[in-house]
Structure formats: structure tokens, C-alpha cells
Amino acid sequence: MNITQKRIRKLAGMFLLLVLLTGMVSVPCTAAEETSEDVIIVIPDEGTDGTIDQPASFRAEAVKNGIRLSWQEVSGAQKYEIFRKICGADGGYELIKTTKKCTFNDKTAAYGVSYYYKARAVSELEKKTNKSLFCKKVRGCTYHIDPSKPMVALTFDDGPSQYTSGILDTLEKYESRATFFEVGNRINQYPDTVLRISGMGCEIGNHSYDHALLGNASASKIHSEISRTDARIKAITGEKTQLLRPPYGSIGSSLRKNAGKPMILWSIDTLDWKSRNADTVYRAVINQVKDGDIILMHDIYSSTRTAVTRIVPELKKRGYQLVTVSELAQYRNVKLTAGGRYSQMRPQND
Numbered sequence: 001m002n003i004t005q006k007r008i009r010k011l012a013g014m015f016l017l018l019v020l021l022t023g024m025v026s027v028p029c030t031a032a033e034e035t036s037e038d039v040i041i042v043i044p045d046e047g048t049d050g051t052i053d054q055p056a057s058f059r060a061e062a063v064k065n066g067i068r069l070s071w072q073e074v075s076g077a078q079k080y081e082i083f084r085k086i087c088g089a090d091g092g093y094e095l096i097k098t099t100k101k102c103t104f105n106d107k108t109a110a111y112g113v114s115y116y117y118k119a120r121a122v123s124e125l126e127k128k129t130n131k132s133l134f135c136k137k138v139r140g141c142t143y144h145i146d147p148s149k150p151m152v153a154l155t156f157d158d159g160p161s162q163y164t165s166g167i168l169d170t171l172e173k174y175e176s177r178a179t180f181f182e183v184g185n186r187i188n189q190y191p192d193t194v195l196r197i198s199g200m201g202c203e204i205g206n207h208s209y210d211h212a213l214l215g216n217a218s219a220s221k222i223h224s225e226i227s228r229t230d231a232r233i234k235a236i237t238g239e240k241t242q243l244l245r246p247p248y249g250s251i252g253s254s255l256r257k258n259a260g261k262p263m264i265l266w267s268i269d270t271l272d273w274k275s276r277n278a279d280t281v282y283r284a285v286i287n288q289v290k291d292g293d294i295i296l297m298h299d300i301y302s303s304t305r306t307a308v309t310r311i312v313p314e315l316k317k318r319g320y321q322l323v324t325v326s327e328l329a330q331y332r333n334v335k336l337t338a339g340g341r342y343s344q345m346r347p348q349n350d
């Protein structure tokens with residue numbers, strides 16, 4: 001058997017393994033999901049020598065017109081190669097894009113189809129090409145939001161905590177998303193949770209570093225509280241936050257001037273911190289909910305986690321689409337501006 005035959009056999013073996021693995025795992029169609037598999041390579045990989053790092057924090061997120069991929073910049077890379085395959089389909093990964101950027105919007109992803117994506121970094125120096133190993137594959141699928149139908153944004157403050165992953169389980173089960181306004185000094189205790197929130201296409205917002213009262217704080221205090229939190233989140237997800245939820249809902253002229261981000265309040269306050277009772281929290285949402293609401297909860301109570309297991313399916317049953325705050329703004333054509341204050345986004349003909 002010559003080298004080429006050996007290579008073909010090796011590739012065929014790897015390919016069979018991939019087909020078996022993908023066939024064994026049946027996962028519901030969520031916005032994005034990171035898997036632990038990261039070694040199966042079915043693409044001929046000439047030049048791959050691993051001397052350049054593979055892209056880290058690779059993620060897929062459903063956006064309005066397709067699937068958006070993003071990753072952290074690799075030092076020494078001149079470009080990145082993006083590969084795709086349809087989940088569960090025969091055949092290997094195909095190269096769909098070569099880009100110099102650290103993001104790629106896959107507009108050719110078809111509605112309702114799930115894809116696996118991988119990327120590798122490429123360095124070209126003095127006519128020598130080095131390619132990194134492939135990053136962990138991620139799964140992404142498009143979602144469809146009907147702008148004419150009701151939608152609400154569930155928001156969770158003060159986490160991450162031990163209860164956040166239970167809330168994510170419910171959101172994942174019902175193909176829903178939410179926004180998590182996180183406190184900076186808690187983030188390093190739950191890096192996996194933070195990465196999962198981001199990987200699911202949920203949104204992470206800023207809730208200050210140590211839950212500080214910021215309304216009339218000094219400019220330097222405000223900047224420090226916001227930037228330290230952003231730095232911790234970016235170290236994990238690769239992305240800065242776009243939204244601020246001021247602790248205690250405190251907004252003063254100083255914060256308006258110095259926030260540098262849109263300030264998101266709420267239209268339904270579940271008072272979950274007060275009742276610590278799942279039934280009370282459930283009723284607070286279901287008895288008041290209207291199209292365009294932003295709903296305040298806290299992912300630091302087991303009672304809230306339990307309430308969410310009932311709230312999400314009931315809202316879905318009533319025809320509500322559960323979106324992030326930024327998505328709600330996007331679909332309601334609300335332009336979010338730094339220092340602006342938002343507590344709901346009703347349909348425009350209201």
C-alpha cells in the first residue's frame with residue numbers, strides 16, 4: 001500500500017468515525033452548541049504543523065440573516081479558514097470562507113438546517129504556510145423570529161451563580177434566549193456558565209463589578225465598574241457587553257453621561273428576590289405579560305430557576321417568542337443609544 005492509499009484509508013476511517021459519532025448524538029436544534037469533540041479532521045491538512053495556535057472561544061450564534069461565527073484573534077495569523085458541514089450528513093467539511101477578520105456571517109445557512117463549523121488559523125511567512133490545528137467544532141442553526149408576532153425579553157440579574165445553568169437548561173429545551181446582566185466579581189467563579197450563555201446565543205450584559213450604586217457616582221467610579229466587568233467577560237467570551245443594567249435601577253445625570261452603553265430597565269418586576277417563591281414569580285410574569293415586555297428576574301435563587309421551568313413553556317404556549325434585549329430592539333426597530341434608557345419595546349403600531 002503506497003502513501004496515497006494509506007492516506008485515503010486513514011481519511012476514510014476518520015470519516016466513518018465522524019459519521020458514527022454524529023449519528024449517536026441527537027441534540028435539539030439550539031442556536032449554538034459547543035461540543036467536546038475536537039480531534040476529528042477529515043480535510044487533507046497539508047502544512048498543518050500546529051506551530052500556530054488554533055482559534056479560541058470559537059462560537060456560532062443565530063442572527064437575523066444567518067449564523068454568525070466569531071473567535072479570538074490568533075497571534076501571528078494572517079488569515080483564517082472556515083469549514084462547514086451539515087450535521088448528520090455524509091461527506092466531510094468544506095472550506096466556505098477565508099477571511100482576515102475574526103468574525104464571519106454565514107448568510108448561506110439555510111433556515112432549519114443545523115451545521116457544524118470549525119476554523120483554523122493560517123500564517124504565511126516568507127512563502128512558508130503554517131496552518132493551526134482545528135478549533136473545537138461548534139454547532140449552529142438559524143432561527144426564525146416572526147417580527148409580526150409577540151416577543152418578550154427575559155432578563156436575569158446578579159449572576160452568574162450555581163442556578164444559572166438550570167435556567168439555561170430550560171431555555172435550551174424550549175429553543176429560547178434571554179439576557180444575563182452579570183456582576184463582574186462573580187464571573188471568574190463560573191467561566192463555563194458564562195461561555196455557555198454566550199454559546200447558546202443568549203446575551204450577556206453589564207451589571208457593574210460589585211453591584212455598585214452608580215446613578216450619581218463619579219465618572220471614574222462608573223468607568224471602573226463597567227470596564228472591569230467588560231474585561232472579565234471579554235476574557236471568556238471574546239466579546240464586550242453592549243448593554244448596561246444599572247444596579248438598583250439607579251440612573252442619575254452622571255450615569256447617563258458616563259455609562260457609554262444603553263441602560264436597560266424593565267416593565268415587569270417579578271420581585272423574585274422578595275418572595276423567593278416560584279409560584280409568586282410565575283404569576284407575576286404570566287398575569288402581567290404583554291408584547292414587548294422586558295422582565296426582571298435574578299438567576300441567584302433556586303425559586304427563580306424553578307419558576308423559569310414553568311414560565312418559559314407557558315409563554316411559548318401563549319405565542320411569545322423569547323428573545324434577547326438586543327434582538328427585541330432589532331426586531332422592534334429601536335435604535336439603542338449610549339446613555340439612553342429603555343424599559344420595554346412595544347410593537348410600533350401601539
Ligand SMILES: [Zn+2]
Nearest residue numbers: 157158247248
Ligand atoms: Zn442587581
